[in-house]
Amino acid sequence: MIRLLVLVSLVAAAGEIIFLSLQGFSPRQGYAPKQPVAFSHKLHSGVMDVPCQYCHTQVSKGRHATVPSGNICMNCHEHVDRPSGADAPSPEIAKVKTAYKAGKSIEWVNVFDLPDHVYFNHQPHVHAGVACETCHGEIKKMDVVKTAVTLNMGWCLDCHRSQPGHINVPVYGEDQQVLRHVQQVNIKEQGEFNQACETTEDCGHSQVCLATDGENKTCQWDSYGLSAHFDQAAPQSCTVCHN
Ligand code: HEC
Ligand code: HEC
Ligand code: HEC
Numbered sequence: 001m002i003r004l005l006v007l008v009s010l011v012a013a014a015g016e017i018i019f020l021s022l023q024g025f026s027p028r029q030g031y032a033p034k035q036p037v038a039f040s041h042k043l044h045s046g047v048m049d050v051p052c053q054y055c056h057t058q059v060s061k062g063r064h065a066t067v068p069s070g071n072i073c074m075n076c077h078e079h080v081d082r083p084s085g086a087d088a089p090s091p092e093i094a095k096v097k098t099a100y101k102a103g104k105s106i107e108w109v110n111v112f113d114l115p116d117h118v119y120f121n122h123q124p125h126v127h128a129g130v131a132c133e134t135c136h137g138e139i140k141k142m143d144v145v146k147t148a149v150t151l152n153m154g155w156c157l158d159c160h161r162s163q164p165g166h167i168n169v170p171v172y173g174e175d176q177q178v179l180r181h182v183q184q185v186n187i188k189e190q191g192e193f194n195q196a197c198e199t200t201e202d203c204g205h206s207q208v209c210l211a212t213d214g215e216n217k218t219c220q221w222d223s224y225g226l227s228a229h230f231d232q233a234a235p236q237s238c239t240v241c242h243n
């Protein structure tokens with residue numbers, strides 16, 4: 001299989017795809033297709049703070065995160081037919097209701113999509129504590145889901161090769177440019193950094209000064225720093241991702 005892949009890539013090298021990916025331009029970076037319903041993550045998970053796994057129910061259980069079926073939307077939209085304050089029902093919500101009543105599913109356009117010759121599984125990544133945002137960008141700020149990362153092999157391997165316990169992950173800005181890198185540190189070491197502070201300058205290790213209990217400020221990991229705890233580097237052999 002690997003030999004076949006190499007052959008395929010050599011043939012493809014004549015074309016532009018390989019050239020572009022070597023240059024760091026993946027055709028998939030910045031891909032943001034129009035969806036059949038104007039669903040907004042910024043509204044649902046940013047403003048309303050609905051947890052990702054309320055809708056993407058399989059993400060910690062299996063290979064695919066899955067996009068929610070109509071009944072999950074209807075838990076709320078049975079009762080909500082318009083934005084608050086609007087004097088007429090929303091045509092976008094109406095599409096959701098109509099499809100549900102007709103027993104049809106909405107044909108969401110897939111955004112993140114690896115070639116078939118690559119094996120990826122959400123479960124071990126989510127269990128290792130890699131945040132959704134590390135791979136998908138700041139979904140909570142997006143009205144329309146957009147690919148922030150290239151999903152190319154180098155990107156997967158950069159993380160897999162990271163020194164155990166320490167890993168640099170990008171933090172993305174509004175228009176998905178990389179703002180800075182946050183060092184995620186072994187979660188078991190977290191306690192010793194959880195010190196009192198006045199401002200973020202008092203905190204090391206990319207922590208921020210926050211009053212999480214409403215009163216006393218301590219150095220905390222922001223939502224990116226919180227997670228990943230790698231006891232060893234992730235697997236790198238070809239057959240892990242190509243079988
Ligand atoms: C290590 C990187 C990584 C992490 C962490 C990650 N994803 Fe993904 N996600 C991917 C990749 C890669 C794909 C494309 C998979 C494919 O094409 O086989 C994907 C695909 C998806 C899809 C499309 C449907 C599917 O399952 O293929 C959804 C929805 C999704 N991810 C949601 C999430 C959510 C929610 C989280 C956090 C709980 C998360 N992901 C964490 C890399 C990641
Ligand atoms: C936890 C409850 C909840 C769930 C689950 C939910 N929604 Fe919503 N949704 C709302 C609320 C409340 C609003 C109106 C917010 C406001 O006041 O602007 C809304 C607004 C919308 C709008 C914007 C309507 C407009 O015209 O501006 C669309 C479209 C929408 N939802 C689609 C969906 C879809 C599709 C799903 C399932 C994938 C879903 N919602 C799941 C509560 C929910
Ligand atoms: C109320 C339900 C709901 C919540 C909450 C929600 N999502 Fe989604 N998500 C959807 C729907 C519906 C789609 C498909 C339409 C779209 O792409 O906007 C989707 C698509 C996605 C995709 C692209 C899937 C693909 O085709 O590649 C990713 C990645 C994703 N969500 C991640 C997240 C993350 C991360 C969170 C939490 C921060 C989250 N979602 C919270 C409903 C939800």
Ligand code: HEC
Pocket residue numbers: 114118119120121124125128130134135151152155156157159160169230234235240241
């Ligand atoms: C931000 C870090 C990170 C990124 C990015 C990442 N991985 Fe991983 N991956 C891990 C960690 C950590 C593990 C080890 C989890 C464990 O030991 O349980 C892992 C394990 C795996 C495994 C083995 C899991 C199993 O089923 O045994 C596969 C396959 C894999 N990753 C594929 C991918 C692919 C393909 C990509 C790119 C699309 C990718 N990973 C991107 C961190 C990452």
Ligand code: HEC
Pocket residue numbers: 002005006009021026114115118150151152153156157160235236237238239240241242
């Ligand atoms: C951590 C996961 C991972 C590992 C390990 C890995 N690959 Fe890949 N590989 C990928 C992903 C993801 C792609 C798809 C890249 C794209 O479409 O941009 C890919 C694509 C390829 C391609 C197609 C050409 C290309 O650049 O798109 C070849 C050939 C390939 N890999 C060979 C290998 C060989 C040989 C090894 C072992 C030295 C290896 N891979 C190890 C994830 C991995």
